[in-house]
Amino acid sequence: MFETRNIKLTLRYDGTGFHGFQRQAGHRTVQEELEKAILRVTGEKVAVVGAGRTDAGVHALGQVANFRTTSTVPVDRLPLALNVHFNREIAVYRAEEAGARFHAQRSAKxxxxxxxxxxxxxxxxxxxxxxxxxxxxxxxxxxxxxxxxxxxxxxxxxxxxxxxxxxxxxxxxxxxxxxxxxxxxxxxxxxxxxxxxxxxxxxxxxxxxxxxxxxxxxxxxxxxxxxxxxxxxxxxxxxxxxxxxxxxxxxxxxxxxxxxx
Amino acid sequence: MFETRNIKLTLRYDGTGFHGFQRQAGHRTVQEELEKAILRVTGEKVAVVGAGRTDAGVHALGQVANFRTTSTVPVDRLPLALNVHFNREIAVYRAEEAGARFHAQRSAKxxxxxxxxxxxxxxxxxxxxxxxxxxxxxxxxxxxxxxxxxxxxxxxxxxxxxxxxxxxxxxxxxxxxxxxxxxxxxxxxxxxxxxxxxxxxxxxxxxxxxxxxxxxxxxxxxxxxxxxxxxxxxxxxxxxxxxxxxxxxxxxxxxxxxxxx
CATH class of the missing domain: 3.30.70.660 (Pseudouridine synthase I, catalytic domain, C-terminal subdomain)
Structure with a gap:
């Protein structure tokens, strides 16, 4: 069994084509696209937490999200590996190992x-x-x-x-x-x-x-x-x-x- | 019979959704959209001349076009009257009376x-x-x-x-x-x-x-x-x-x- 890691992502997106950040059945959302890409890269179904629940049509230059994984993929490979799945509407431009208690929304100051x-x-x-x-x-x-x-x-x-x-x-x-x-x-x-x-x-x-x-x-x-x-x-x-x-x-x-x- | 006027337009557009400036059968072009809007505003079918034939996907911040009309609509009303037909993908931001020989493409220096x-x-x-x-x-x-x-x-x-x-x-x-x-x-x-x-x-x-x-x-x-x-x-x-x-x-x-x- 691998250790569980907590990964912090920083990303930007064009909100025009999304029904906001947070997952909603029947709608295209940033969270869902992130989770689908992470599944492809790590093989794991994860729940992504976003710092801000941007509404439909709202953009981001510095959204932060985190997720837990036992995958051993190096953080410096993550942005490019995820970005190939986004057709340039979303771009992860930083990935870091976060402390176990880090929560993108609740830890935000x-x-x-x-x-x-x-x-x-x-x-x-x-x-x-x-x-x-x-x-x-x-x-x-x-x-x-x-x-x-x-x-x-x-x-x-x-x-x-x-x-x-x-x-x-x-x-x-x-x-x-x-x-x-x-x-x-x-x-x-x-x-x-x-x-x-x-x-x-x-x-x-x-x-x-x-x-x-x-x-x-x-x-x-x-x-x-x-x-x-x-x-x-x-x-x-x-x-x-x-x-x-x-x-x-x-x-x-x-x-x-x-x-x- | 009204006098024929030669109108010079300055406009910008997002080329993403257009198959270039110049009219082409079966394709959405900036020229066609301009001519349709001018028809609605003046009631006349005109031929619009563009200074540059931008390709599909190419944008403009200062494209120039001209057309001849016998309509008496004042030039200072033209930009707003035309723009209501463009859904913000095209915006005319200047309209002027040009000399009879002015040609947006051939007169360009x-x-x-x-x-x-x-x-x-x-x-x-x-x-x-x-x-x-x-x-x-x-x-x-x-x-x-x-x-x-x-x-x-x-x-x-x-x-x-x-x-x-x-x-x-x-x-x-x-x-x-x-x-x-x-x-x-x-x-x-x-x-x-x-x-x-x-x-x-x-x-x-x-x-x-x-x-x-x-x-x-x-x-x-x-x-x-x-x-x-x-x-x-x-x-x-x-x-x-x-x-x-x-x-x-x-x-x-x-x-x-x-x-x-």
């Missing part, structure tokens, strides 16, 4: 998501799968002002969509930053919000960005953010932003305590 | 193409439709050295694929530049070649980049470029690079002589 908005009267065909298209100008300064209210330890009930497992609604947002890239030759501007927290509630990022978009369009004042947070009422926060603009950028752990490579 | 290469052992799902994936390291310095041989007025017979209309094989390349962007967090580097010339022969950019890739992989020396150009033999130059990395970035004209907006 911080996650970072980005949300990209293409602001222009004209769509951008080459960005269309990875950005939300906002045809009218946005008051980005007002969005940045409103964003400040979300930084800190807050009760995010108003930005938490139904249908999720029960947990505390309190999360700590460490940073919510905005980057603007003018693309005058393309008749538009790329506006990207990046948010880092110790964890996110179901649809929390899309709900916050949906709120910020309403501020940017002048449908709300930037001061509304504090009021809506305090009310703890999902009805007040407006609609979630589209999935396509969202990307899981990074998941951070307390290395080297939990992971040794 | 300079065209610029870019070719993007993702260099990494691991694919990049979010770039996969817009880059060529090179899994092994490239000697980019050798590619840049080889690229110098293509700048100037040259006979490009060796880089001209069969099947094209007869023309002179002599073209003037004004610039062939290389930009490198390290993406260490993503385990790779994005290498982009940008080439500007007074015109391009059929598949000339893809044939030149295919040659440069062989230099970068060490399959040829950088000095081969001059020898292959001098031989005027397509067999010597190697294989064309994949369509997906190629993008028509800009078409330049002698404004204001030929175009007035």
């Amino acid at each position: 911080r996650k970072t998501y980005s949300y990209a908005i293409w602001v222009s009267p004209y769509p951008h065909p080459l960005l269309r799968l990875y950005t939300y298209h906002q045809p009218k100008p946005l008051d980005v300064a007002a969005m940045e002002a409103a964003a400040k209210a979300f930084v800190g330890t807050r009760d995010f009930t108003s930005f938490w969509s139904a249908g999720s497992v029960k947990t505390t609604p309190v999360r700590t947002v460490y940073d919510l930053a905005c980057r603007r890239e003018r693309r005058d030759d393309q008749g538009g501007e790329l506006v990207t919000f990046t948010i880092t927290a110790n964890g996110f509630l179901y649809r929390m990022v899309r709900n916050i960005v949906g709120f910020l978009l309403e501020v940017g369009r002048g449908q709300r004042g930037p001061d509304d953010a504090g009021r809506v947070l305090a009310a703890k009422d999902r009805q007040l926060a407006g609609r979630a932003a589209q999935a396509r603009g969202l990307c899981l950028v990074e998941v951070a752990y307390d290395e080297p305590e939990q992971v040794f490579s | 300079r065209k610029t193409y870019s070719y993007a290469i993702w260099v990494s052992p691991y694919p990049h799902p979010l770039l996969r439709l817009y880059t060529y994936h090179q899994p092994k390291p490239l000697d980019v310095a050798a590619m840049e050295a080889a690229a110098k041989a293509f700048v100037g007025t040259r006979d490009f017979t060796s880089f001209w694929s069969a099947g094209s209309v007869k023309t002179t094989p002599v073209r003037t390349v004004y610039d062939l530049a290389c930009r490198r962007e390290r993406r260490d967090d993503q385990g790779g580097e994005l290498v982009t070649f940008t080439i500007t010339a007074n015109g391009f022969l059929y598949r000339m950019v893809r044939n030149i980049v295919g040659f440069l890739l062989e230099v970068g992989r060490g399959q040829r020396g950088p000095d081969d470029a001059g020898r292959v150009l001098a031989a005027k033999d397509r067999q010597l130059a190697g294989r064309a690079a994949q369509a997906r990395g190629l993008c028509l970035v800009e078409v330049a004209y002698d404004e204001p002589e030929q175009v007035f907006s």
Whole structure:
């Protein structure tokens, strides 16, 4: 009998063709594709744990997953061996031996998501799968002002969509930053919000960005953010932003305590 | 009877779902989509002329096209009116009144193409439709050295694929530049070649980049470029690079002589 190893994978994917990360009967998911590839490489049926359960259409540049195996395949061979099964929609770019207790979701200390908005009267065909298209100008300064209210330890009930497992609604947002890239030759501007927290509630990022978009369009004042947070009422926060603009950028752990490579 | 106007359009598109720009029976093309949209907006069946006949899978950020119409629709309304018919795969972002003799292809003075290469052992799902994936390291310095041989007025017979209309094989390349962007967090580097010339022969950019890739992989020396150009033999130059990395970035004209907006 071989020893059981705990393998940590870091991967990126284009969420366009997937029904999210988490396995669902009758739907194509990232988890299922990972498990099928691991079966082919190791000969073992494993259960993959993902750090973030990205929704249908949401992308990842730094998703983390782990699985247990008795296979002896060297970790430095794993990415290339797995990637041949993914048709380039998924790419594992790091594999490490993790400590026995490492759990991609529960051990995560911080996650970072980005949300990209293409602001222009004209769509951008080459960005269309990875950005939300906002045809009218946005008051980005007002969005940045409103964003400040979300930084800190807050009760995010108003930005938490139904249908999720029960947990505390309190999360700590460490940073919510905005980057603007003018693309005058393309008749538009790329506006990207990046948010880092110790964890996110179901649809929390899309709900916050949906709120910020309403501020940017002048449908709300930037001061509304504090009021809506305090009310703890999902009805007040407006609609979630589209999935396509969202990307899981990074998941951070307390290395080297939990992971040794 | 209304006066005939000559309309110049500037547009971008994702070439992934198209069989190139030029109309072909039984295939989905950018020209056909443009003509269908113009028919809906103006009520007229027009023939659209494109500046560059991009191949299947080739993208555009600055394609130029023109068509003649007796419609009185104002040019500033045209982009939005056309774009509703394109499902964001095509986007017209400029429309201008052009002089009667303006012809998107024949009046063009300079065209610029870019070719993007993702260099990494691991694919990049979010770039996969817009880059060529090179899994092994490239000697980019050798590619840049080889690229110098293509700048100037040259006979490009060796880089001209069969099947094209007869023309002179002599073209003037004004610039062939290389930009490198390290993406260490993503385990790779994005290498982009940008080439500007007074015109391009059929598949000339893809044939030149295919040659440069062989230099970068060490399959040829950088000095081969001059020898292959001098031989005027397509067999010597190697294989064309994949369509997906190629993008028509800009078409330049002698404004204001030929175009007035």
